Amino acid sequence: MLPLLTAQQIREADAYTISNEPVSSIDLMERASKAFVGWFVNHYPDRKESIAVYCGSGNNGGDGLAISRMLFEHGYTQLDVKIASYSNRSTADFDTNLARLIQLAIPITALLPGEDLLQENAAIIIDALLGTGLNKALSGDYEKLAKFINGLSAGKVAVDIPTGFFADGEMPVDAPVIKADVVISFQQPKINFLLPDSAKYVDCWQTVNIGLSETFTNSLDSPYQFLEEKDARALIKPRHHFSNKGTYGHAFIIAGEAETMGAALLSSSACLYAGAGLTTACIPQAGLFALNSSHPEIMAVLRQDDEQLNIEWDKYTAVGIGPGLGKKAIALQLLSDVLERFCNPIVADADALNLLAENPILLKKLPAESILTPHMKEFDRLFGEHNNWWQRMQTARVKAAELGINIVLKNDYTLIITPHGKVYFNSTSNPAMATGGMGDVLTGIITSLIAQKYQPEEACLLGVYIHGKAGDELALPDRAYVVTPTQIANRLPATMAKLLA
Numbered sequence: 001m002l003p004l005l006t007a008q009q010i011r012e013a014d015a016y017t018i019s020n021e022p023v024s025s026i027d028l029m030e031r032a033s034k035a036f037v038g039w040f041v042n043h044y045p046d047r048k049e050s051i052a053v054y055c056g057s058g059n060n061g062g063d064g065l066a067i068s069r070m071l072f073e074h075g076y077t078q079l080d081v082k083i084a085s086y087s088n089r090s091t092a093d094f095d096t097n098l099a100r101l102i103q104l105a106i107p108i109t110a111l112l113p114g115e116d117l118l119q120e121n122a123a124i125i126i127d128a129l130l131g132t133g134l135n136k137a138l139s140g141d142y143e144k145l146a147k148f149i150n151g152l153s154a155g156k157v158a159v160d161i162p163t164g165f166f167a168d169g170e171m172p173v174d175a176p177v178i179k180a181d182v183v184i185s186f187q188q189p190k191i192n193f194l195l196p197d198s199a200k201y202v203d204c205w206q207t208v209n210i211g212l213s214e215t216f217t218n219s220l221d222s223p224y225q226f227l228e229e230k231d232a233r234a235l236i237k238p239r240h241h242f243s244n245k246g247t248y249g250h251a252f253i254i255a256g257e258a259e260t261m262g263a264a265l266l267s268s269s270a271c272l273y274a275g276a277g278l279t280t281a282c283i284p285q286a287g288l289f290a291l292n293s294s295h296p297e298i299m300a301v302l303r304q305d306d307e308q309l310n311i312e313w314d315k316y317t318a319v320g321i322g323p324g325l326g327k328k329a330i331a332l333q334l335l336s337d338v339l340e341r342f343c344n345p346i347v348a349d350a351d352a353l354n355l356l357a358e359n360p361i362l363l364k365k366l367p368a369e370s371i372l373t374p375h376m377k378e379f380d381r382l383f384g385e386h387n388n389w390w391q392r393m394q395t396a397r398v399k400a401a402e403l404g405i406n407i408v409l410k411n412d413y414t415l416i417i418t419p420h421g422k423v424y425f426n427s428t429s430n431p432a433m434a435t436g437g438m439g440d441v442l443t444g445i446i447t448s449l450i451a452q453k454y455q456p457e458e459a460c461l462l463g464v465y466i467h468g469k470a471g472d473e474l475a476l477p478d479r480a481y482v483v484t485p486t487q488i489a490n491r492l493p494a495t496m497a498k499l500l501a
């Protein structure tokens, strides 16, 4: 896992790397700036491109000065450096890079407090004003400058973090932030890049490695971790000869009403394709033909609305409940039965979550390590409204620990929150997957993995990863505009096999 650090921890990592590598801070800045320029020259190769570099007087600004010098040395001829001289303080590394820059024939203009901002005609703006040293929302001259830059049609590339954007913690609503087309961030994404509140400020981000000490960053045991391919490869279990359907468990998917059989088919088929040895779907009588004609491999337990079901719970190694289930009495009865009679962790999604929200007493009956898979609205119905995602994430951590459960909070970078305080951000999935039914598929996958004896946390991590990875494999090569949940489910065997290759 890639540990995700707060701004404070990044400063600590800087200091540790400087003293232990060792490397001087000016050389670490040189390394960071060089990494940025390495990306920049590949994406903006035209040396005649007009570029304005806006620099603060801290180390983010120091980066900007070093970047300007390096671009000049790479043959960029239309450079223009603007220094926001709004503070009488500057860092030593900023001063060193300013002394180096003034040796070169690059125009340098000081932006003075209260001064009107001149016309800016550059095609590209490099934002090196403020970085992770931001300690409050922009105001005064900086706010004016940010709004001026946002009003320009130029392309905008932010150094490390868009000026005015908080690396972590609650973003003040409507904080003035320079909206970057791309952010080149040092070492790893900032935590807030991965939460939806960043969407209006950060179109896309890339990271460049600057060699911060991994010994140190790992030693921080950050609660926030980025789930990547190598982690999924470490989790997935190879299949061996002489294994049989019994080896891979028996999953029970309780889903669907007559008019929402699609959710039952999507969740149970995903369970099948993710490798459960046996899959049984608990569906309304009316859905049997649809099930048999689409997936003869999936067995059925049929529900009649007015009939008490006698389910042999011991037959099953995993239960997933909720997709398309509705909230009628029979659904609540089934949920109560599961909580009474099934001792292993369950997966609760969709209508099961809504029923839990309406009957919170049932939350305490969830078997340990059970998994809730809410999207934002389902989460807030369960645990209350939130003003922003940072707050929502902290509530999820508290509730997961309090209830001893895992919470899969679905989003672009789906969050997996464990009862032990960890928050894993998933690195796969893409906007082509924004289609109804994706949650049903995810429920089926996670239930399937639990049936196959993955630990609940592992099932969440691997399940969320392969769900998004299948979507990436389907969408990205041909830049498909949309991929469907059915395509995702069908893709799973190949996606999982590739992780073992």
Ligand SMILES: NC(=O)C1=CN([C@@H]2O[C@H](COP(=O)(O)OP(=O)(O)OC[C@H]3O[C@@H](n4cnc5c(N)ncnc54)[C@H](OP(=O)(O)O)[C@@H]3O)[C@@H](O)[C@H]2O)[C@H](O)CC1
Residues within 6 Å of the ligand: 010, 013, 014, 028, 029, 032, 056, 057, 058, 059, 060, 061, 062, 063, 089, 091, 129, 130, 131, 132, 133, 134, 135, 136, 137, 138, 139, 142, 159, 160, 161, 186, 187, 212
């Ligand atoms: N390991 C790394 O990632 C490296 C990152 N580098 C770069 O360093 C910056 C962080 O630099 P830092 O000097 O800590 O801070 P900034 O440049 O972001 O900010 C400078 C000072 O600005 C003041 N400040 C803070 N908030 C505001 C605000 N809202 N309005 C005005 N001014 C503000 C604050 O000073 P005070 O005196 O006001 O407290 C900041 O200190 C990082 O982003 C990278 O770009 C290194 O180059 C290499 C390693």
Ligand SMILES: [K+]
Residues within 6 Å of the ligand: 060, 127, 128, 129, 130, 131, 158, 159, 160, 161, 162, 163
């Ligand atoms: K910046």
